[in-house]
Amino acid sequence: MRGTLQFTLASALSTTLICMASLAQAEARLRFDLPSQPLADSLRSVGSQANLNILFDPPLISGRVAPPIDEVMTADEALTRLLRGTGIKHEFLNEATVVLAPTAASRDPSRQKQDPPKSGAPAVTATGQGDRLRIAQVEQARDAAEHRARAQGALAQEAAGLEEIVVTAQKRAERLQEVPASVTAIKGEALSELGLSQLADYAQYAPGLAVQGGGSPGQASVTLRGIAAVGPGSVIGYYIDDTPLGASGNYAVATLFALDLMPYDLDRLEVLRGPQGTLYGAGAMGGLLKYVLKQADPTAFSAQFGGEASSADHGGRIGYAGRAAVNVPLIADQLALRASLYDKHYQGYTDNVFLGAANSNTGRQYGGRLALTWEPLASVRVNLGGIWNRIASDDNAAVTLDQLSTYTDDAVELLRGEPTLGEMAGANAFLQPFSKNVDYYSATVVWDAPRELTVTSATSWSRAITHRLQDTTSSYGLVPVLADLPPGYSDYRVDLDLKKLTQELRIASASGKRIEWLAGVFYTDETSTNQQRARIFDTDYRELTEPPLSPVLVGSLPSTFEEYAGFGSVTVNLTEVLDVTGGVRYAHNEQKFTQQLGGLVLGNAPPVSDTASESVTTWSISSRFRFSDDAMLYAKVATGYRPGGPNVALAGAVPSVDSDTLISYELGLKSTFLDGRALLNVSVFDIDWRDIQQAIVNEACSCAFLANAGDAYSRGVELEGSFRPVAGLTLGYNAAYTRARLTELLPDVPGGLLTGQQLPGVPEWSGALNADYTWPLGDRLSARIGAGVRYVGEKNVVTLSTDGPNTRDPAYTLGDVRAGVSSGQWTVNLFVRNVTDKRAYLSQSALQSALDPSLIFGIQSLPLEPRVTGLSFDVSF
Template sequence: MNPSKKSKRNLVLLSRSAAAILAIYGSGLHYAQAQSSDATAKASDDTNVAKVVVSARRREETLQDVPVSVTAYSADQISKSGIADVTGLALTLPNTTLSASRGTNSTLTSFMRGVGQQDPLAGFEAGVGIYLDDIYLARPQGAVAEIYDVERIEVLRGPQGTLYGRNTIGGAVKYVTRKMGPNTDVRLKASVGSYGQMDGVLTASTPLSDTVRVGGTLAKFKRNGFGTNLATGEDNYNKDVSAARLSAEFMPSSALFIRISGDTSQDDSNPKHGHRLTVGKISNAPILDNVYDTRANLNTVLGHKQQVTQSGISALVEYQVQPDLLFKSVTASRHDTSYAPIDFDSLNKVDFDVPALYKNKQFSQEFQLTYTGKSFQGVAGVYYIDANAYDKFDVRLLGTSTFTEGDIDTKAWAAFADMSFDLSKDVSLSVGGRYTVDKREASILRQIYLGTDGSPAMGNPAAVLFRTDTNLTKADLHREDKKFTPRISASWKASSDQTMYASWTEGFKGGGFDPRLNLVGTKLTLDKAKQGFLPEKISTFELGLKSAFANNAIFTNIAVFHSDYQDVQIPGSVAIDTNGDGKDDSFAGVTTNAGKAKIDGLELEATARITDAFSMSGMFSYIDAKYTKYIGAGNADVTALRVFQNTPKQSASIRANYDWNMALLGQSGKLSLSSSLAFRGKTYQFETPTPLLDQDSFKLWDASLVWSRSDNRMRIGLHGKNLSDTRYKVAGYLFPTLGEGSTTAFYGNPRTYTLTLDYRF
């Protein structure tokens, strides 16, 4: 790559300006680049900021050298910040939204650079991929997992496909677990906090011989609710999660590494019900003062309380064929089950109640070859996944129970490669490509039963069938999508401290079928239903500069990008009149391919060690995401009326940390005081602006006081989150014409305090 002197000068000036502002004014934005653990960081002296090693391109590289938009968090940084789960990372990530989905405790809604997927139903692929090591999690249920037993978390923004097994169109979040050491290692983490919080994580590993190591983790996370269910007396927004992981590692020779692992978790928290934003249309029920309180009366599904269970097993084989050639095999099987009582109306009556059951299972296999030569590096692989997503639920509303069952099979395979060539000492070129085949089959059944006691499939065998609206089998609903997606990037080491890069990437997400489709009461024809919705496509151009200043005391990363986004999949629900009496009495899924959009953005991350004791870090991002073509119902052009959901135009954060030496309990150590402030601009919950549900801009203030023993065997921390006790919406439902009118919101956590103890025996 040989950019013009003007382009280089402008980027360098921008980078240096950001560093100067950070150092002079002390207002650097919260930088998500990790202050990494010993396993992943090296610093040339105590005044430097640690250099983070990541595997974003399937080989170890320092974060400042890799020409990719990636942010990394080490286990040490996560511990010192008191971050509990993956949603806690979102406020420090540029152009990223991570939150618990509406009406759930553990289903993840994720968006990056305007691309994502809010609906967790079968049939909809995630826009942002979640990986546990190299294993892609096909469904969002259970993805809001507590963070434990990780070495680091890497977050890649933009389309992924030439480096990863499963193609993801928006980005990827990757949990990297640590390998076991050669000595017995036992670690305990205990936490107590506000709202009755009591957490415990016990991790242990030991060698059985020179070639075999075993280990495991047991974890429990428990907390009372932020509010109360006034109908049942139970806590609302509480937590009750158990988890476990077992691993065995085998090293028959210095060239061969094998890991067999299994994990499981169970979420027994109460149903998380929403807060009504409007007075009841029929009952005139008032709006409650506490946004975490509810009057919802639906608490079971098929006699089963709310519960999410998930488990998986995997086998990793790494064989060093030659010093510069590594073969890797990743085999995995996972499944999860969710009993989800969803009370849309949040009132103590059967007005709009939806007991739902989700079941997902997947098998995946990936083979990789990674070459790391002196002037040529790359990865090539093949990937296969066989997944099934199943859901069934009743809609109990206005004297009827509408039963919906969706059963979606996905079989996909792909071949991918990404190669980097050093054209000179300072210039390198990367080219990659992926060929993907996605096959989907679906069966969808939709029936209306008289009465609100439910359907036979959901526990009422005496139900009387009124009408069958949809009955399509996998012989009716099937499609195959094929796509080649290339990637090309060039990087230039402008100096020993600055790396410029430019990349162009195409992304792809296969089409599918809405499991709520209704052939009666909507204008959907049978032919249209059989076609399903089309694949999404995106092409992204990115230009970036990664810089170091003052002998590696200051780092800045800047990226600007432009994306052309086509055939955007917009799942939604509309109220319908099923019996022709002129009143809406149910809802149906209507998924459209909106058309086209253009997305432009800027991302800045910076960190600086101003003195040996004082450091600052921060982030700022800006995004301009607009639909350029959006055809709605009846072929109406509604482009000017639509917005991007879960994509605030601006987001920023700032963090300051001060360390000083202090002995405690007769042991030498270091005390760290840190404080951060995060800002998020106005966020729309849906593509149509909804003033009641949309969240205006807000700020969150966190602070931590952490003492770490000099030998890193003990850490004691006091963490305060949302210290200003801000109320902010993260999700919601909008069905204002149905029954009592269902406009309900779900909120982020209130002010909390947590005292943590980490001890390594």
């Protein structure tokens, strides 16, 4: 009895002393001077300075960026500041050990970023005095912390906070809510759970983003903030991590073939609205889509595989997909390899009644990726990567509208039709296959140099080969009449081959200092070929090869584009709550172009070669004012440009076109409130667009050339936000109003373009609502249900003109639902897209004769994807 009493008193005394020591350790006041940097680095600094072991699972803090600290405080206060809003708590286990663990709220399975490490992998990282504890001790400490978190979670009734996202939109790792610009980040895991795999599906999650489809994955035109996809050169930039992909010149027709990647190896998609000319350069004057991929992790082994099956109403065979990824540390904490692959087969849902082909728009998207991460030194990180993406579509999703009629809206005559052949039926003489092969290789080296400088070298080489065949019977099918033959059929083939080399070298100062700066140089070299050919067939599909009917049209437009640029920005933190940033970019490009055109339509002319060069300076200035840690007001003025260049030598065309440029004014508010459970971001913008590069159609040959047609503006307001009223329930919303109008035409511009009309592909109103609820099913399982609704207003398909024909896409509203069950290691999801099987016909183009433009045979349109019901699963280990 006496011994038991002594043991009890001794235990109580030792516990008391430990608590007192822990309290003393927590209350010691120290000077912390920490920049904004990866959270792991800040924890390491606090641990070293306060003589603490800080224990945590590496996945718990992966990708997080800590705020700057420059003041005297206790270690406990410093940790509280660093972990604020992360869903992570810290606890002193003894006088020298602190354990980090998810809060009860952040344990919601819908918010878990990764599964806990499995046996054999380093379970917990320790920072500070002991570097790394023995695995057994670490796991024991972690388990104790998790037990406490579960016990506290059972008592906690308060709602969970929203997950914070770190982005690299400004080429620095920053919290999304700290970026003084309009940026949306869409998580790759969310896209997979919803069964989304095309860029057109992603648009509902980013206000101001509009995607006009071309009939299959890989055929899409993207618009941001009303900067319409007119002209062949892209107005949107595309990046994979630190390097660009896609053409900057005009003759690779980049505006029609947006980068469309599968989401399985995607960490997040960053959507940057407004011109990005100072950091990203040519072709990003309307905004930027940045695919940020998952990198290899040298600290832990992981693997994942999954699959999907889906069925479309009005469709044929079942669509299915498979995917897998593995991460293998080759040298612990230094070298790792990540490999992934995917293969998705699309089911068809449109019929070609002319050919008797049911569900003809089947297709496949497949590919793979390798990523190698090497950290030979603590200050050097090397990321090597390769992506192989293949898209092959058997036919466009095309519906023929006839019973044509016209109607007048705002004094403009518009053409419309009805799907009399069937709601999902077209009548083309040829299937319209499409394929695109992308090979992309990159190497990024990051050196944490002395004096808190970061040097980054980013290199890439890519090749994109595109083939597209279109039925042009309506355009050229009457050509045989010229030789006293019956009308026939015609097809038109375009073959593109783009090779692109890029190199960027930049150096950046540390974040969180009084003055922050970034400077760099950029180089790109592009070579592209553009082969075009139109053929004519009789009604037995025998090609007519004898002159003068053959060839109808043949063309070759090889070109090169080379650009050198220097850029830089400086941020001055005037006070703790107010800063100002200025940036500038100077770019010089040189282009070479050769035109070889011939055939019945264009005539046979000798080859024409031309060169062009230009120098463009873009700039930006922005400022932000922090009302508090959770609210910020910012203002930004920025310019952007799209390169001009040589023009095709056709009747009425000028020899070359100039760059079109714009200046954007933006005012925005970013706020988080209700203890981190609600988020609301609002921005207003006014963009002045000058010397727009517009494709002008020459009706004599049904061909087009470029002209600097005129000026336009785009003005509007965007908002997005989310709210977690209770733990497990997340509500999301976004909306955009965009008024984008052509205001003035330059002298002698042909084509009869109309001013005062909305630019093509830009809905005036759009928005979406989403809701997801997750709850536990016993100790090991959780369930999730969700729904979403999105609205897209009507939009013009082409730039409206007096010559016509003009078409307009109707407004539509779609609903989606989803449900799932997860154990943390495996997840099963059920999804239904377009749950009401809504009908709408988009991207409408008139089927017009090239010989007699007054003859219009119908309208070819792309239908909304019908209701799709699918089941997917993913397993991680």
